[in-house]
Structure formats: structure tokens, C-alpha cells
Amino acid sequence: MTVSLYTAIENQIKRAQSNIYTALPAKVINFNGHTVSCQIMINRIIANGQEITIPPLVDVPAQFPHAGGFCITVPIKAGDEGLVVFSSRCIDGWYISGQQSKPLDNRINDLSDGFFIVGCNSVPNKxxxxxxxxxxxxxxxxxxxxxxxxxxxxxxxxxIHEGSTEQLGNYNQVGSYNQTGGNTVSSGTLKAENVITNKGVSLNTHVHNGVQKGNNNTGAPNEG
Structure with missing residues (x-):
């Protein structure tokens, strides 16, 4: 094989490879809760050396951990960065039906068949x-x-917690506790350094009026 023929074949292979997309970084334009529109952040260089901006990709499925009836989501915003991974075959049949499907188009590693993985960031956005x-x-x-x-x-x-709470083990609180409704029930012993009623009466230091020796009860405690 002559050098010129080898070079021609090599150039043809490189030209073909330039039309194959595997993965590229992208920036989100908008997000609808399932798919993103995004701008590819690496421009394309064509044969004559000209730089071309790849048009925005639309309806790109966003990837989140999701399996077994559980999921983890984040609120993707315009300007967020990520990685678009391109399927080796057309995904349209599977994407619309969720069923095993033959490729509806003969395209291979095409810009139309991407998945967006959020969180692959550039240095300024780490x-x-x-x-x-x-x-x-x-x-x-x-x-x-x-x-x-x-x-x-x-x-x-x-x-903010909605639902019942069950704790196994000890509980230590630093700070105030406020209960706005319901009742507190304890089957154990409640110990407090100082207890003050809602009327300001301290159970540690309060005094009663009308006190005298005998079998009668004391009067009500004086309010604090």
C-alpha cells in the first residue's frame, strides 16, 4: 500500500468518525420534568477547518436514579451542566412505547438519540x-x-415532618420545645430541673395563700 493510498484511507476513516457521536458536555436550556433542551458545549470542526456550533438538542431524556418504585430527583435549572450520551441506534420506538422495538431509523450514534446525565461539571461550575x-x-x-x-x-x-415518628433509643435536645396541639402521654418518669405552668407558676418555688395547720387543703398557688 502506497503512502498516498494509506493517507487517503486514513482521512476517509477520520471523516466517517467525525459523524459519530458518543458523548459530549452540554448546558441546559430548559427542563420539563422529564426531558431537557440543551446546548452542546463542544463545537464541530468540518473538513475545511471551519468551526460550527451544533444546534440545540431537544427532548433529551434526563437521567435520574429510578428503580423499584423509588427515585432520587434534583430540580434541573437552565444553565446546569451535564453530559449527553448518545445511543448507538435510534431510540424512538422504545422511547415512545417502553417496549422492545426495532430501530425506526437507520441512524447510528446520532445527535437525535441522546440521554442527559446531570452533574458533569466544568471547573468554574464544580x-x-x-x-x-x-x-x-x-x-x-x-x-x-x-x-x-x-x-x-x-x-x-x-x-418539616409529616407523619408519625418512632424512636428507639435515648433522645437529647439542646434548645426549646413547643407543642401547639394534642396531648403528651408518658408511661415513664418525667424529670425536669424547673417546671413552670402556662400561668407562670413554678412548681419548684411556688407558694400558696391561706395556709394554716389542720386538715383543710391549701389555697391555689400564687401566680408568678
């Missing part, structure tokens, strides 16, 4: 407060988070 000592679910700045280490779950932020 996670600013990365937690290295365990698993973390958090805001970017770390101001609110749930962090898991061996033996400990740490939560920072306000908690």
Missing part, C-alpha cells in the same frame, strides 16, 4: 463545598445538608 468525609446531600454551598458517615447521620437545616 461543587464549591465538597464534603470528603462521607456521603452528602446538600445545597451547593453546604449551608443545608444531610451527611452520612459511619455510625452518624448529621442534618443541618429546618425539618
Amino acid at each position: 461543587i464549591p463545598d465538597f464534603y470528603h468525609n462521607g456521603a452528602s446531600m446538600q445545597t451547593d454551598d453546604g449551608s443545608t445538608h444531610i451527611r452520612l458517615t459511619k455510625g452518624t447521620i448529621y442534618i443541618k437545616g429546618n425539618i
Whole structure:
């Protein structure tokens, strides 16, 4: 094989490879809860060296962990970065029906058959407060988070809980406790350093009026 023939074949292979897409970084334009429209962030260079911007991709399925009746989601916003992975064959038949299907088009590794994986970030958009000592679910700045280490779950932020709570083990609270409805029932012993009723009467230091020796009861405690 002559050098010129080898070069011609090599160039033809490279030209064919330039039309095959495997994965490219992208930035979200909008998100509808299932698919994204996104802009590919790597431009294409054609044979004459000209740089071409790839048109925005539309209806790209977004990937979230989802199996067994459970899922983990994040609110994808315009400007978020990720990676678009391209299927080797047309996905239209499966995508519409959810069933095993033959390819409805002969396209291969085409821009029309992408899946968006959120969170593949460039250096300027990396996670600013990365937690290295365990698993973390958090805001970017770390101001609110749930962090898991061996033996400990740490939560920072306000908690709103709907439903019943059952705790096995001891409970230690630092701070105030306020109950706005319902009753408190305990089958054990309640101990408190200082107890004050809603009328301001201290059960530790209160006094009664009308006290005198005998079999009669004392008067009501004086309000604080």
C-alpha cells in the first residue's frame, strides 16, 4: 500500500468518525420534568477547518436514579451542566412505547438519540463545598445538608415532618420545645430541673395563700 493510498484511507476513516457521536458536555436550556433542551458545549470542526456550533438538542431524556418504585430527583435549572450520551441506534420506538422495538431509523450514534446525565461539571461550575468525609446531600454551598458517615447521620437545616415518628433509643435536645396541639402521654418518669405552668407558676418555688395547720387543703398557688 502506497503512502498516498494509506493517507487517503486514513482521512476517509477520520471523516466517517467525525459523524459519530458518543458523548459530549452540554448546558441546559430548559427542563420539563422529564426531558431537557440543551446546548452542546463542544463545537464541530468540518473538513475545511471551519468551526460550527451544533444546534440545540431537544427532548433529551434526563437521567435520574429510578428503580423499584423509588427515585432520587434534583430540580434541573437552565444553565446546569451535564453530559449527553448518545445511543448507538435510534431510540424512538422504545422511547415512545417502553417496549422492545426495532430501530425506526437507520441512524447510528446520532445527535437525535441522546440521554442527559446531570452533574458533569466544568471547573468554574464544580461543587464549591465538597464534603470528603462521607456521603452528602446538600445545597451547593453546604449551608443545608444531610451527611452520612459511619455510625452518624448529621442534618443541618429546618425539618418539616409529616407523619408519625418512632424512636428507639435515648433522645437529647439542646434548645426549646413547643407543642401547639394534642396531648403528651408518658408511661415513664418525667424529670425536669424547673417546671413552670402556662400561668407562670413554678412548681419548684411556688407558694400558696391561706395556709394554716389542720386538715383543710391549701389555697391555689400564687401566680408568678
